[in-house]
Amino acid sequence: WPFFAPYVKAINELKKVRNAVILAHNYQTPEIYNCVADVVGDSFQLAREATKTDAEVIIQGGVHFMAETSKILNPDKTVLIPDARAGCSLATSITAADVRELRRRHPGVPVAVYVNTTAEVKAEADICLTSGNAVAVVESLGVPEVMVLPDQYLAAWIATQTKVKIITWNGACEVHERFTAEELRAYREADPDVTILAHPECPPEVIAEADFTGSTAKLADYVKFRSPKKVVLITECSMADNIMTSAPNTEFVKPCNLCPHMKRITLPKILESLVHMREEIVVDPVIAERARMSVERMVNLKI
Ligand code: 13P
Ligand code: SF4
Numbered sequence: 001w002p003f004f005a006p007y008v009k010a011i012n013e014l015k016k017v018r019n020a021v022i023l024a025h026n027y028q029t030p031e032i033y034n035c036v037a038d039v040v041g042d043s044f045q046l047a048r049e050a051t052k053t054d055a056e057v058i059i060q061g062g063v064h065f066m067a068e069t070s071k072i073l074n075p076d077k078t079v080l081i082p083d084a085r086a087g088c089s090l091a092t093s094i095t096a097a098d099v100r101e102l103r104r105r106h107p108g109v110p111v112a113v114y115v116n117t118t119a120e121v122k123a124e125a126d127i128c129l130t131s132g133n134a135v136a137v138v139e140s141l142g143v144p145e146v147m148v149l150p151d152q153y154l155a156a157w158i159a160t161q162t163k164v165k166i167i168t169w170n171g172a173c174e175v176h177e178r179f180t181a182e183e184l185r186a187y188r189e190a191d192p193d194v195t196i197l198a199h200p201e202c203p204p205e206v207i208a209e210a211d212f213t214g215s216t217a218k219l220a221d222y223v224k225f226r227s228p229k230k231v232v233l234i235t236e237c238s239m240a241d242n243i244m245t246s247a248p249n250t251e252f253v254k255p256c257n258l259c260p261h262m263k264r265i266t267l268p269k270i271l272e273s274l275v276h277m278r279e280e281i282v283v284d285p286v287i288a289e290r291a292r293m294s295v296e297r298m299v300n301l302k303i
Pocket of ligand 1: 116201214
């Protein structure tokens with residue numbers, strides 16, 4: 001912590017000078033989450049908050065698609081990402097051309113794309129969804145069949161929660177696909193009273209072993225409001241570190257699958273970003289306009 005203090009002080013001072021806010025995802029490191037973030041949350045909460053801020057500058061504590069989503073929703077603001085290389089295996093798994101081809105193969109079937117996609121892919125969609133609102137978004141369309149792209153595992157989980165038929169793609173999150181059902185069974189055998197919470201980007205056989213599945217915000221709420229005696233969070237490492245103080249009586253078992261992209265964002269890079277006002281997110285205005293329709297349709301749903 002002493003190493004972080006000068007960065008925290010400098011960032012918080014410069015934020016005021018620049019009229020900037022930091023939106024930080026739940027997978028950001030605790031020093032970002034606790035000491036410099038103005039808003040923390042899951043992908044949906046960050047997208048919603050991005051529509052509400054009066055600040056002139058948004059610094060995205062998260063990966064590139066999140067910063068792009070903030071820019072799409074705030075075309076007149078400056079959106080910065082402290083490291084433009086912070087990608088996502090889901091966002092790179094599908095292109096706009098792939099979506100057009102899927103539409104050709106499934107005429108008339110609406111396309112819902114995960115927020116973990118590029119602006120070009122969002123521009124091809126009818127609506128966006130996140131793990132926090134996926135089932136409600138799919139059902140809001142009022143049709144028997146929906147394409148949910150590109151995460152095959154999120155799509156498989158949605159299919160277990162609704163009667164709507166789901167068509168998907170072969171994308172996967174490189175962090176969550178590494179968890180195994182065997183690993184979860186071992187946690188339960190070690191302590192039958194343990195509560196296992198899993199993110200819906202995990203494979204179906206992993207989710208089948210969990211007690212509850214939900215977005216990072218829903219997992220955080222579960223821990224905060226139900227204070228399980230002992231919990232295993234089947235998601236990215238920083239989650240447990242960030243929510244620990246909300247449940248002082250809960251013991252956390254911490255399987256550690258790091259997202260290398262999320263971890264590219266550090267305090268020194270956030271400071272640099274504020275000093276030099278970079279890396280600025282630029283989205284082609286025609287793409288941004290079409291992508292905005294998909295994102296706003298999701299944000300404006302009364303769900
Ligand atoms: P949520 O925070 O929306 O659950 O998403 C998890 C994730 O992997 C974001 O990259
Ligand atoms: Fe992408 Fe998975 Fe990292 Fe989230 S955790 S940013 S889905 S690679």
